[in-house]
Amino acid sequence: MTDTSDPIDRSGLRPRYWETVPLDRMTQKEWEALCDGCGKCCLNKLEDEDTGEVALTRIACRLFDDSTCRCANYDIRHQFVPECISLSPKNIEGSLYWLPETCAYKLLWTGKPLFDWHPLISGTPDSVHAAGVSVQNATLPEFEISEDEWEDHLIEEPLGCD
Ligand code: SF4
Numbered sequence: 001m002t003d004t005s006d007p008i009d010r011s012g013l014r015p016r017y018w019e020t021v022p023l024d025r026m027t028q029k030e031w032e033a034l035c036d037g038c039g040k041c042c043l044n045k046l047e048d049e050d051t052g053e054v055a056l057t058r059i060a061c062r063l064f065d066d067s068t069c070r071c072a073n074y075d076i077r078h079q080f081v082p083e084c085i086s087l088s089p090k091n092i093e094g095s096l097y098w099l100p101e102t103c104a105y106k107l108l109w110t111g112k113p114l115f116d117w118h119p120l121i122s123g124t125p126d127s128v129h130a131a132g133v134s135v136q137n138a139t140l141p142e143f144e145i146s147e148d149e150w151e152d153h154l155i156e157e158p159l160g161c162d
């Protein structure tokens with residue numbers, strides 16, 4: 001079921017601020033509003049030991065809610081998933097290698113524009129799901145799949161950008 005409510009407050013932001021304000025000069029609210037809700041950073045990844053290449057799997061973090069495509073307990077998530085990374089201008093550079101190609105933080109950090117389906121442009125978080133970019137209703141819970149089977153569940157990146 002699609003959830004049309006947006007948990008991120010995108011009201012009262014400077015018009016098209018993401019085109020003019022550098023990531024490290026944004027307000028916290030502007031920074032948070034960049035997240036498109038695709039859910040792909042909540043997927044478990046596999047890293048090739050030799051090349052360092054990272055592949056996304058369909059196996060989602062234990063706190064990920066597949067139907068809403070969101071963290072089920074975002075505010076206190078670190079109590080359950082201490083390794084969950086809070087993206088910030090300080091750690092974005094070191095996170096680029098594992099972030100999905102469509103992630104708004106990665107796009108902007110690498111000088112690319114946001115896609116038209118981004119909620120800041122479309123005005124609705126549903127456009128991310130409609131564009132086929134999110135992993136809504138497409139993940140498997142990590143407690144159901146043993147880690148040595150994760151490689152059977154790799155997904156192609158980028159999703160929905162053809
Ligand atoms: S990959 Fe980026 S845009 Fe997508 S949910 Fe994660 S932080 Fe947000």
Ligand code: SF4
Nearest residue numbers: 042061064071077084
């Ligand atoms: S704790 Fe929440 S935000 Fe962090 S990876 Fe898991 S589902 Fe995503």
